[in-house]
Amino acid sequence: MNMLEVDGLGHTYKGKDGLHTAIDGLNFTVGAGELVCVVGPSGCGKSTLLRTIAGLIRPSRGTVSLHGNRVDGVPPDLAVVFQDYSRSLFPWLSVTRNVEFPLRSLSRTEREQRAAEALAAVGLAGAGRKYPWQLSGGMQQRVAIARALAYRPSLLLMDEPFASVDAQTRFELEDLLLRIRREQDTTVLLVTHDIDESVYLGDRVLVLSKSPATVVADLDVPLGPVRDQITTRAGEEFVELRAKVAGLLQGGPVTVR
Numbered sequence: 001m002n003m004l005e006v007d008g009l010g011h012t013y014k015g016k017d018g019l020h021t022a023i024d025g026l027n028f029t030v031g032a033g034e035l036v037c038v039v040g041p042s043g044c045g046k047s048t049l050l051r052t053i054a055g056l057i058r059p060s061r062g063t064v065s066l067h068g069n070r071v072d073g074v075p076p077d078l079a080v081v082f083q084d085y086s087r088s089l090f091p092w093l094s095v096t097r098n099v100e101f102p103l104r105s106l107s108r109t110e111r112e113q114r115a116a117e118a119l120a121a122v123g124l125a126g127a128g129r130k131y132p133w134q135l136s137g138g139m140q141q142r143v144a145i146a147r148a149l150a151y152r153p154s155l156l157l158m159d160e161p162f163a164s165v166d167a168q169t170r171f172e173l174e175d176l177l178l179r180i181r182r183e184q185d186t187t188v189l190l191v192t193h194d195i196d197e198s199v200y201l202g203d204r205v206l207v208l209s210k211s212p213a214t215v216v217a218d219l220d221v222p223l224g225p226v227r228d229q230i231t232t233r234a235g236e237e238f239v240e241l242r243a244k245v246a247g248l249l250q251g252g253p254v255t256v257r
């Protein structure tokens with residue numbers, strides 16, 4: 001079953017300086033349980049795409065459907081993790097209260113249980129009473145991921161989620177995401193600038209053209225569910241795929257030996 005269907009999606013911003021078409025004629029689907037990465041040149045419209053899927057922008061053309069229902073406003077069963085963790089957590093709330101925040105409609109016991117489970121899943125079982133400002137950047141992003149997971153969304157949207165952390169933490173968070181989606185079967189659409197990251201994480205990689213963005217390639221990543229930062233990245237298939245994505249992003253012919 002398709003969790004997400006994007007059909008003929010286009011958006012034109014109307015600004016003071018006239019019209020600007022950010023995305024145009026985008027078509028793709030994401031199946032339940034898939035992790036799909038989106039890469040594209042800077043400014044090609046990746047954030048516009050995510051905002052449209054999240055129902056934050058009403059598209060000028062085309063439709064977005066989440067498990068068969070047309071998105072028209074922010075869907076209730078969707079969570080978003082942004083790049084800027086420092087602005088996505090509430091500094092005056094403890095880690096546990098931050099994770100419980102979207103669960104206000106649930107009973108207290110259920111909120112506490114879900115928050116504890118999600119914090120354990122991201123390796124922060126002991127940090128619930130701390131405040132975001134007492135944690136490192138990587139730990140804060142773990143809290144943001146835990147908050148999204150505790151909500152148990154049908155679709156998890158991630159907008160450059162690891163772009164603001166150091167390289168070592170980035171690797172750890174990538175592996176955390178791979179483990180979580182193996183264990184919880186979460187459906188994820190993740191936008192990244194990083195070609196290597198798109199291949200390392202994705203079951204599929206969607207390559208976008210420069211603005212106005214269209215899908216220039218939809219590549220399968222046959223690397224299996226269990227990946228390793230050292231051996232996977234050194235493997236022949238990985239190296240070939242990343243060269244292919246890089247070639248597509250440059251817009252040139254793709255010759256991979």
Ligand SMILES: Nc1ncnc2c1ncn2[C@@H]1O[C@H](COP(=O)(O)OP(=O)(O)OP(=O)(O)O)[C@@H](O)[C@H]1O
Pocket residue numbers: 013014015020021022040041042043044045046047048049211
């Ligand atoms: N609110 C807006 N009004 C007018 N133009 C906008 C608006 N938001 C974005 N744009 C323009 O639309 C284009 C796509 O922007 P968007 O932020 O979606 O791209 P992106 O691929 O996410 O960028 P980056 O890679 O830099 O994060 C850009 O040219 C941008 O200037």
